[in-house]
Amino acid sequence: MGVALHQTIILQFRATNNQAEYKALIAGLSFALSISVKCIQVFSDSQLVINQVNRTYETKDEVLKKYLQKTQSLISQLKVFSLVHIPIE
Numbered sequence: 001m002g003v004a005l006h007q008t009i010i011l012q013f014r015a016t017n018n019q020a021e022y023k024a025l026i027a028g029l030s031f032a033l034s035i036s037v038k039c040i041q042v043f044s045d046s047q048l049v050i051n052q053v054n055r056t057y058e059t060k061d062e063v064l065k066k067y068l069q070k071t072q073s074l075i076s077q078l079k080v081f082s083l084v085h086i087p088i089e
Contacts, residue, residue, distance in 0.1 A: 002041075005032070021046040022067035025053075029074040039080035045088045053083055 015023065025042065032040050044050055051057035052068055053075075059065045075081045 018046065018048055018061075018064060019067065021049045022064065022071065025049060026067065026070055026074065029071065029078075033074060033077055038078055040078060041082045041084060043084050043086045045086050047085060050083050050085050 021044065025044065028042065029040070048057065052059045052064065053071055059068050
């Protein structure tokens, strides 16, 4: 059985698209963990973030490295995690 949860966040600072994608992922994972979710499937249209999280792409940007580390820390607290790419179209 699955439940779809939706959350809205507002960034109070300037951010690149990739930074905003990471912040959204981090916020979603943090929210899920706060309500004791242990298995999660995340859908994203950010190919860069997906490939960095899946370690297909290397992360060179220092800000994105910090976001990736935070993301991986949150993922490590889950029993099951998958990240699925959905095209923007």
